[in-house]
Amino acid sequence: QAKAMGRNAYSFFTKEMNIVMTRRFEIEGQLHGALERNEFEVYYQPQLNVKDGSIMGAEALLRWRNPMLGNVTPDEFIPIAEQTGLIVPIGKYVIEQSLSFLSEWQTASQQDYMIAVNLSPRQFRDNDLIEFIKKALSDTNINPDHLEFEITEGVLMIGKSYIDEALLELHKLGIKLSMDDFGTGYSSLSYLRQYAFDVLKIDRSFINGITLKKEDCDLVKATIAMAHSLGLVVVAEGVEMREQLTLLEDLGCDYVQGYYFSKPIPARELLEFKHTKNS
Ligand code: C2E
Numbered sequence: 001q002a003k004a005m006g007r008n009a010y011s012f013f014t015k016e017m018n019i020v021m022t023r024r025f026e027i028e029g030q031l032h033g034a035l036e037r038n039e040f041e042v043y044y045q046p047q048l049n050v051k052d053g054s055i056m057g058a059e060a061l062l063r064w065r066n067p068m069l070g071n072v073t074p075d076e077f078i079p080i081a082e083q084t085g086l087i088v089p090i091g092k093y094v095i096e097q098s099l100s101f102l103s104e105w106q107t108a109s110q111q112d113y114m115i116a117v118n119l120s121p122r123q124f125r126d127n128d129l130i131e132f133i134k135k136a137l138s139d140t141n142i143n144p145d146h147l148e149f150e151i152t153e154g155v156l157m158i159g160k161s162y163i164d165e166a167l168l169e170l171h172k173l174g175i176k177l178s179m180d181d182f183g184t185g186y187s188s189l190s191y192l193r194q195y196a197f198d199v200l201k202i203d204r205s206f207i208n209g210i211t212l213k214k215e216d217c218d219l220v221k222a223t224i225a226m227a228h229s230l231g232l233v234v235v236a237e238g239v240e241m242r243e244q245l246t247l248l249e250d251l252g253c254d255y256v257q258g259y260y261f262s263k264p265i266p267a268r269e270l271l272e273f274k275h276t277k278n279s
Protein backbone atom coordinates (compact mmCIF):
# COMPACT_ATOMS: atom_id res chain seq x y z
CA GLN A 1 0.00 0.00 0.00
CA ALA A 2 2.78 2.36 0.89
CA LYS A 3 4.33 1.59 -2.45
CA ALA A 4 1.10 2.45 -4.28
CA MET A 5 0.76 5.71 -2.37
CA GLY A 6 4.32 6.54 -3.11
CA ARG A 7 3.74 5.97 -6.77
CA ASN A 8 0.59 8.10 -6.76
CA ALA A 9 2.35 10.85 -4.92
CA TYR A 10 5.10 10.67 -7.48
CA SER A 11 2.83 10.82 -10.52
CA PHE A 12 0.80 13.64 -8.92
CA PHE A 13 4.00 15.54 -8.36
CA THR A 14 5.17 15.17 -11.95
CA LYS A 15 1.76 16.20 -13.29
CA GLU A 16 1.83 19.41 -11.25
CA MET A 17 5.40 19.97 -12.26
CA ASN A 18 4.44 19.49 -15.88
CA ILE A 19 1.83 22.22 -15.74
CA VAL A 20 4.24 24.63 -14.09
CA MET A 21 7.07 23.74 -16.48
CA THR A 22 4.87 24.01 -19.55
CA ARG A 23 3.64 27.45 -18.54
CA ARG A 24 7.17 28.57 -17.80
CA PHE A 25 8.36 27.19 -21.12
CA GLU A 26 5.58 29.01 -23.00
CA ILE A 27 6.28 32.29 -21.25
CA GLU A 28 9.99 32.04 -21.86
CA GLY A 29 9.39 31.16 -25.51
CA GLN A 30 7.06 34.10 -26.06
CA LEU A 31 9.25 36.47 -24.03
CA HIS A 32 11.96 36.10 -26.67
CA GLY A 33 11.02 38.55 -29.38
CA ALA A 34 8.25 40.22 -27.37
CA LEU A 35 10.16 43.52 -27.43
CA GLU A 36 10.65 43.34 -31.20
CA ARG A 37 6.97 42.52 -31.67
CA ASN A 38 6.05 45.57 -29.58
CA GLU A 39 4.05 43.61 -27.04
CA PHE A 40 5.09 45.69 -24.02
CA GLU A 41 3.54 48.88 -22.76
CA VAL A 42 4.64 50.91 -19.78
CA TYR A 43 1.79 51.94 -17.48
CA TYR A 44 2.10 54.64 -14.84
CA GLN A 45 0.65 54.88 -11.36
CA PRO A 46 0.55 58.36 -9.82
CA GLN A 47 2.18 59.08 -6.46
CA LEU A 48 0.51 61.85 -4.49
CA ASN A 49 1.52 64.23 -1.75
CA VAL A 50 -0.43 63.39 1.43
CA LYS A 51 -0.61 67.01 2.56
CA ASP A 52 -2.41 68.54 -0.42
CA GLY A 53 -3.23 65.64 -2.74
CA SER A 54 -1.05 67.05 -5.50
CA ILE A 55 0.72 64.67 -7.86
CA MET A 56 4.43 64.25 -7.17
CA GLY A 57 5.19 61.77 -9.91
CA ALA A 58 4.48 58.24 -11.03
CA GLU A 59 5.85 54.71 -10.88
CA ALA A 60 6.45 52.94 -14.19
CA LEU A 61 4.91 49.45 -14.24
CA LEU A 62 5.37 47.17 -17.22
CA ARG A 63 2.47 45.44 -18.98
CA TRP A 64 2.77 42.55 -21.43
CA ARG A 65 0.09 41.48 -23.87
CA ASN A 66 0.93 38.43 -25.98
CA PRO A 67 -1.29 37.05 -28.79
CA MET A 68 -0.91 33.49 -27.54
CA LEU A 69 -0.85 33.96 -23.75
CA GLY A 70 -3.01 37.07 -23.39
CA ASN A 71 -2.09 39.43 -20.56
CA VAL A 72 0.70 38.08 -18.41
CA THR A 73 1.28 39.79 -15.05
CA PRO A 74 4.72 41.15 -14.08
CA ASP A 75 4.74 38.85 -11.05
CA GLU A 76 4.76 35.97 -13.53
CA PHE A 77 7.02 37.20 -16.33
CA ILE A 78 9.54 39.43 -14.50
CA PRO A 79 11.13 36.51 -12.60
CA ILE A 80 11.50 34.59 -15.89
CA ALA A 81 12.92 37.66 -17.62
CA GLU A 82 15.37 37.88 -14.71
CA GLN A 83 16.46 34.25 -14.93
CA THR A 84 16.94 34.36 -18.69
CA GLY A 85 18.66 37.75 -18.73
CA LEU A 86 15.91 39.14 -20.98
CA ILE A 87 15.24 41.73 -18.25
CA VAL A 88 18.33 43.59 -19.46
CA PRO A 89 16.91 44.73 -22.84
CA ILE A 90 13.35 44.84 -21.45
CA GLY A 91 14.49 46.99 -18.51
CA LYS A 92 16.26 49.35 -20.89
CA TYR A 93 13.04 49.72 -22.84
CA VAL A 94 11.21 50.65 -19.60
CA ILE A 95 13.85 53.27 -18.75
CA GLU A 96 13.71 54.77 -22.26
CA GLN A 97 9.93 54.85 -22.40
CA SER A 98 9.62 56.27 -18.88
CA LEU A 99 12.06 59.10 -19.51
CA SER A 100 10.54 60.04 -22.83
CA PHE A 101 7.09 60.00 -21.21
CA LEU A 102 8.37 62.13 -18.31
CA SER A 103 9.73 64.68 -20.73
CA GLU A 104 6.35 64.88 -22.47
CA TRP A 105 4.49 65.02 -19.15
CA GLN A 106 6.69 67.80 -17.75
CA THR A 107 6.36 69.85 -20.91
CA ALA A 108 2.59 69.43 -21.16
CA SER A 109 1.97 70.27 -17.48
CA GLN A 110 4.87 72.62 -16.74
CA GLN A 111 5.37 70.64 -13.52
CA ASP A 112 8.52 69.07 -12.05
CA TYR A 113 7.21 65.53 -11.94
CA MET A 114 9.33 62.52 -10.91
CA ILE A 115 9.40 59.10 -12.49
CA ALA A 116 10.18 55.93 -10.51
CA VAL A 117 11.44 52.85 -12.35
CA ASN A 118 11.91 49.36 -10.87
CA LEU A 119 15.38 47.85 -11.25
CA SER A 120 15.94 44.10 -10.95
CA PRO A 121 19.12 42.51 -9.54
CA ARG A 122 20.08 41.09 -12.94
CA GLN A 123 20.19 44.55 -14.51
CA PHE A 124 23.14 45.45 -12.29
CA ARG A 125 25.24 42.79 -14.00
CA ASP A 126 24.95 44.70 -17.26
CA ASN A 127 28.23 46.61 -17.70
CA ASP A 128 26.45 49.09 -19.92
CA LEU A 129 23.73 50.04 -17.38
CA ILE A 130 25.18 53.33 -16.12
CA GLU A 131 26.22 54.57 -19.56
CA PHE A 132 22.80 53.66 -20.91
CA ILE A 133 21.05 55.63 -18.17
CA LYS A 134 23.30 58.66 -18.69
CA LYS A 135 22.55 58.65 -22.40
CA ALA A 136 18.80 58.18 -21.87
CA LEU A 137 18.82 61.15 -19.48
CA SER A 138 20.71 63.42 -21.86
CA ASP A 139 18.63 62.33 -24.89
CA THR A 140 15.45 63.34 -23.10
CA ASN A 141 16.95 66.33 -21.29
CA ILE A 142 15.70 65.04 -17.94
CA ASN A 143 17.35 66.26 -14.76
CA PRO A 144 18.79 63.15 -12.98
CA ASP A 145 17.13 64.10 -9.71
CA HIS A 146 13.74 63.58 -11.34
CA LEU A 147 14.55 59.92 -11.93
CA GLU A 148 14.23 57.42 -9.13
CA PHE A 149 15.13 53.73 -9.12
CA GLU A 150 13.19 51.35 -6.89
CA ILE A 151 15.12 48.36 -5.69
CA THR A 152 14.24 45.69 -3.16
CA GLU A 153 16.31 44.49 -0.23
CA GLY A 154 17.04 41.37 -2.27
CA VAL A 155 19.39 43.40 -4.48
CA LEU A 156 21.52 44.40 -1.49
CA MET A 157 21.52 40.86 -0.08
CA ILE A 158 23.45 39.62 -3.10
CA GLY A 159 26.47 41.36 -1.61
CA LYS A 160 28.42 41.87 -4.84
CA SER A 161 30.80 44.78 -5.30
CA TYR A 162 29.45 45.60 -8.77
CA ILE A 163 26.08 46.34 -7.14
CA ASP A 164 27.67 48.67 -4.57
CA GLU A 165 29.58 50.41 -7.35
CA ALA A 166 26.50 50.84 -9.55
CA LEU A 167 24.44 52.22 -6.66
CA LEU A 168 27.21 54.65 -5.82
CA GLU A 169 27.38 55.74 -9.49
CA LEU A 170 23.62 56.34 -9.60
CA HIS A 171 23.84 58.34 -6.38
CA LYS A 172 26.72 60.42 -7.74
CA LEU A 173 24.70 61.21 -10.86
CA GLY A 174 22.03 62.64 -8.58
CA ILE A 175 19.49 59.90 -9.29
CA LYS A 176 17.20 59.03 -6.37
CA LEU A 177 17.22 55.63 -4.74
CA SER A 178 14.10 54.08 -3.30
CA MET A 179 13.77 50.99 -1.09
CA ASP A 180 10.78 49.07 -2.46
CA ASP A 181 8.51 46.66 -0.55
CA PHE A 182 10.05 47.66 2.77
CA GLY A 183 9.25 45.24 5.57
CA THR A 184 8.90 42.09 3.47
CA GLY A 185 12.54 41.00 3.35
CA TYR A 186 15.45 41.15 5.71
CA SER A 187 14.93 44.84 6.23
CA SER A 188 17.98 46.41 7.64
CA LEU A 189 18.34 49.95 8.84
CA SER A 190 22.05 49.87 8.16
CA TYR A 191 21.35 49.33 4.44
CA LEU A 192 19.27 52.49 4.29
CA ARG A 193 22.15 54.54 5.64
CA GLN A 194 25.00 52.70 3.94
CA TYR A 195 23.51 53.06 0.46
CA ALA A 196 22.20 56.60 0.87
CA PHE A 197 18.56 55.82 0.10
CA ASP A 198 16.27 58.79 -0.46
CA VAL A 199 12.90 57.09 -0.32
CA LEU A 200 11.35 54.24 1.66
CA LYS A 201 8.26 52.50 0.30
CA ILE A 202 6.21 50.68 2.90
CA ASP A 203 4.91 47.42 1.46
CA ARG A 204 1.23 47.13 0.63
CA SER A 205 0.81 44.19 3.04
CA PHE A 206 1.27 46.56 6.01
CA ILE A 207 -1.00 49.26 4.59
CA ASN A 208 -3.72 46.62 4.13
CA GLY A 209 -4.21 46.09 7.85
CA ILE A 210 -3.29 49.54 9.05
CA THR A 211 -6.84 50.54 10.08
CA LEU A 212 -7.71 47.06 11.37
CA LYS A 213 -4.68 45.77 13.26
CA LYS A 214 -2.97 47.78 15.95
CA GLU A 215 0.30 45.91 15.35
CA ASP A 216 0.35 46.96 11.69
CA CYS A 217 -0.46 50.53 12.61
CA ASP A 218 2.31 50.59 15.25
CA LEU A 219 4.76 49.09 12.78
CA VAL A 220 3.97 51.67 10.09
CA LYS A 221 4.19 54.46 12.64
CA ALA A 222 7.62 53.29 13.84
CA THR A 223 8.83 52.81 10.26
CA ILE A 224 7.84 56.36 9.29
CA ALA A 225 9.55 57.82 12.36
CA MET A 226 12.69 55.78 11.71
CA ALA A 227 12.79 56.74 8.02
CA HIS A 228 12.38 60.42 8.84
CA SER A 229 15.15 60.31 11.43
CA LEU A 230 17.42 58.89 8.70
CA GLY A 231 16.37 61.68 6.34
CA LEU A 232 14.24 59.55 4.01
CA VAL A 233 10.82 60.40 2.67
CA VAL A 234 8.11 57.77 2.96
CA VAL A 235 5.74 56.44 0.30
CA ALA A 236 2.88 54.14 1.33
CA GLU A 237 2.01 51.54 -1.33
CA GLY A 238 -1.39 50.00 -1.92
CA VAL A 239 -3.65 52.66 -0.41
CA GLU A 240 -7.18 51.52 -1.29
CA MET A 241 -9.41 53.33 1.20
CA ARG A 242 -9.97 56.82 2.48
CA GLU A 243 -9.57 55.62 6.09
CA GLN A 244 -6.07 54.40 5.28
CA LEU A 245 -5.18 57.78 3.78
CA THR A 246 -6.50 59.63 6.84
CA LEU A 247 -4.53 57.43 9.21
CA LEU A 248 -1.34 57.72 7.10
CA GLU A 249 -1.69 61.48 7.19
CA ASP A 250 -1.91 61.34 11.00
CA LEU A 251 1.19 59.15 11.09
CA GLY A 252 3.15 61.70 9.06
CA CYS A 253 3.50 59.70 5.85
CA ASP A 254 4.73 61.89 2.98
CA TYR A 255 3.41 60.27 -0.22
CA VAL A 256 0.80 57.71 -1.18
CA GLN A 257 0.14 55.44 -4.11
CA GLY A 258 -2.74 53.01 -4.62
CA TYR A 259 -6.04 52.07 -6.22
CA TYR A 260 -7.84 54.65 -4.05
CA PHE A 261 -6.30 57.31 -6.31
CA SER A 262 -5.59 55.40 -9.49
CA LYS A 263 -4.56 52.03 -10.85
CA PRO A 264 -1.52 51.99 -13.14
CA ILE A 265 -2.73 53.62 -16.39
CA PRO A 266 -1.40 54.18 -19.93
CA ALA A 267 0.69 57.29 -20.60
CA ARG A 268 -2.00 59.25 -22.41
CA GLU A 269 -4.46 58.64 -19.56
CA LEU A 270 -1.99 60.00 -17.03
CA LEU A 271 -1.55 63.12 -19.18
CA GLU A 272 -5.32 63.60 -18.99
CA PHE A 273 -5.47 62.67 -15.30
CA LYS A 274 -3.42 65.74 -14.53
CA HIS A 275 -5.36 67.83 -17.00
CA THR A 276 -8.73 67.18 -15.35
CA LYS A 277 -7.22 68.06 -11.96
CA ASN A 278 -6.01 71.39 -13.29
CA SER A 279 -9.10 72.48 -15.15
P1 C2E B 1 6.12 46.86 -7.12
O1 C2E B 1 7.26 47.59 -7.69
O2 C2E B 1 6.07 46.74 -5.64
O3 C2E B 1 4.81 47.59 -7.69
C1 C2E B 1 3.63 47.77 -6.98
C2 C2E B 1 2.59 46.76 -7.40
O4 C2E B 1 1.41 46.94 -6.61
C3 C2E B 1 2.12 46.91 -8.86
O5 C2E B 1 1.79 45.60 -9.35
C4 C2E B 1 0.85 47.74 -8.70
O6 C2E B 1 -0.05 47.61 -9.80
C5 C2E B 1 0.28 47.16 -7.43
N1 C2E B 1 -0.60 48.09 -6.74
C6 C2E B 1 -0.52 49.43 -6.67
N2 C2E B 1 -1.50 49.96 -5.90
C7 C2E B 1 -2.24 48.91 -5.46
C8 C2E B 1 -3.40 48.80 -4.61
O7 C2E B 1 -3.95 49.78 -4.12
N3 C2E B 1 -3.86 47.54 -4.38
C9 C2E B 1 -3.28 46.44 -4.92
N4 C2E B 1 -3.81 45.25 -4.65
N5 C2E B 1 -2.17 46.51 -5.71
C10 C2E B 1 -1.66 47.73 -5.98
P2 C2E B 1 2.25 45.11 -10.80
O8 C2E B 1 2.17 46.24 -11.77
O9 C2E B 1 1.50 43.86 -11.10
O10 C2E B 1 3.78 44.77 -10.60
C11 C2E B 1 4.21 43.76 -9.73
C12 C2E B 1 5.70 43.81 -9.51
O11 C2E B 1 6.39 43.48 -10.72
C13 C2E B 1 6.23 45.16 -9.09
O12 C2E B 1 6.04 45.35 -7.71
C14 C2E B 1 7.68 45.04 -9.49
O13 C2E B 1 8.39 44.34 -8.51
C15 C2E B 1 7.59 44.20 -10.75
N6 C2E B 1 7.66 45.07 -11.93
C16 C2E B 1 6.66 45.71 -12.61
N7 C2E B 1 7.13 46.43 -13.65
C17 C2E B 1 8.50 46.25 -13.63
C18 C2E B 1 9.58 46.73 -14.47
O14 C2E B 1 9.42 47.52 -15.41
N8 C2E B 1 10.85 46.29 -14.14
C19 C2E B 1 11.08 45.44 -13.09
N9 C2E B 1 12.33 45.07 -12.84
N10 C2E B 1 10.08 45.01 -12.30
C20 C2E B 1 8.82 45.39 -12.56
Ligand code: MG
Binds near residue numbers: 059
Ligand atom coordinates in the same frame (compact mmCIF):
# COMPACT_ATOMS: atom_id res chain seq x y z
MG1 MG C 1 8.10 49.37 -7.24
Ligand code: MG
Binds near residue numbers: 237
Ligand atom coordinates in the same frame (compact mmCIF):
# COMPACT_ATOMS: atom_id res chain seq x y z
MG1 MG D 1 6.52 47.73 -4.06
Ligand code: MG
Binds near residue numbers: 181
Ligand atom coordinates in the same frame (compact mmCIF):
# COMPACT_ATOMS: atom_id res chain seq x y z
MG1 MG E 1 6.65 44.24 -5.33
